[in-house]
Amino acid sequence: MPGMPEVLALTVISFTGYSALLPVAPMxxxxxxxxxxxxGLVNGVLLLVTILTQLSMPRLLRNFGWRWTLVSAALLLGLPAGALALNSDLWFVLLVSAxxxxxxxxxxxxxxxxxxQLVEPARQGKAIGAFGLAIAVPQVLFTPAGPWVAKTVGxxxxxxxxxxPVLGAWLAWRLAGKAKAVPKTSGEPAPFRNLARPMVIMFGLTVCGGGIxxxxxxxxxxxxxSLAALLLLTLTAALTRWLAGTLADTYGARRFLWPSIVITTVGMLLVGFAxxxxxxxxxxxxxxxxxxxxVSYGALQTFxxxxxxxxxxPQHYNSASTVWNVGFDAGTGVGSVLVGAxxxxxxxxxxxxxxxALSLLTLPLAFGVRRA
Known part of the structure; x- marks a missing residue:
């Protein structure tokens, strides 16, 4: 559909740069x-600033519009990475991460x-699945390879x-022309009560994923x-995140929430036993x-x-995106800290x-999600 190739290309480019540095910046x-x-603070700072920025997105879009916001994002994500070669002091690495x-x-x-915005509701599941695949493939390829390249090549x-991600600036410029302008006034408030349930379910899932x-x-x-387990997990997640989009469009995403939570619980129990x-x-x-x-880590993200x-x-899509992303990143960060503690x-x-147990506690929430 018009605009989707640019969205997917921008996602692949951005997550390639992000995934490569995720394990290497702390090194x-x-x-x-x-x-x-x-x-440990390196990615902690990255995650904290990410969440604070996500919460500020509606205001950023209202004040600066899609074009300057997106183009600036590509530059801010990519340019500082090259500056890391200048200094390995902790304060400088933390600044770059922020x-x-x-x-x-x-x-x-x-x-x-x-x-x-770009995809009609009847096909959003497939679009979200393709988006998930565009995120997952760079993570599968570059997160494990980053440390090896750093040690063997440099x-x-x-x-x-x-x-x-700097190369994504021109994609961001093109995409901005297809986006709907964000009104200066917020108008009718977003129904955050409706968004809380899927966000908490996502939080419970990513606590598990972040810890593993x-x-x-x-x-x-x-x-x-470790390599075999992580490879199987990430490859399975990439495949199911993509395929889940078709299931969501065909049968509705809601009916798959509770089975996915149960699957997460069973998988975590097996890993704990192992x-x-x-x-x-x-x-x-x-x-x-x-x-x-x-399976659940990929599919439940799409669902x-x-x-x-x-x-x-539709006027609250930006808010829905913000809440979902905050749940994802907050769960990943909490999972890392909680499991370590x-x-x-x-x-x-x-x-x-x-x-x-935390994943299973979100099960009742799967039966109360609402449709606008």
């Missing part, structure tokens, strides 16, 4: 002398809002990949086990659990975004069980 801070706490967080926050909310190569993606290398005995003894990982249970979590857009009127006091197995 660069360690090269500059930072400890584990400092390294600037990039502004760009990333705008891109994530802007892309989902544009999909809602950090500068990864920094160069991180600047790729962050700590899988520490949970298992061998690096190959890592009871870090020096003797139950590999079969780990890989099966990773696939099961991957909750589809439900969020269906829960509001629980594992420090007990074990990673207990942390996975807690994640399963």
């Amino acid at each position: 660069w801070a360690v090269e500059g002398g930072a400890d584990e706490v400092g390294a 600037i990039r967080g502004v760009g990333f926050g705008i891109i994530t909310v802007g892309a989902t809002s544009l999909i809602a 950090f500068e190569t990864v920094f160069a990949i991180g600047t790729l 993606l962050t700590f899988m290398p520490q949970m298992v005995a061998l690096p190959t086990e 890592v009871r003894e870090p020096e003797a990982t139950n590999l079969v249970a780990l890989l099966v659990g990773a696939v099961i979590v991957g 909750t975004l589809s439900v969020s857009l269906q829960s509001v009127k 629980i594992a420090a006091g007990t074990s990673f197995s207990v942390a996975m069980y807690v994640g399963a």
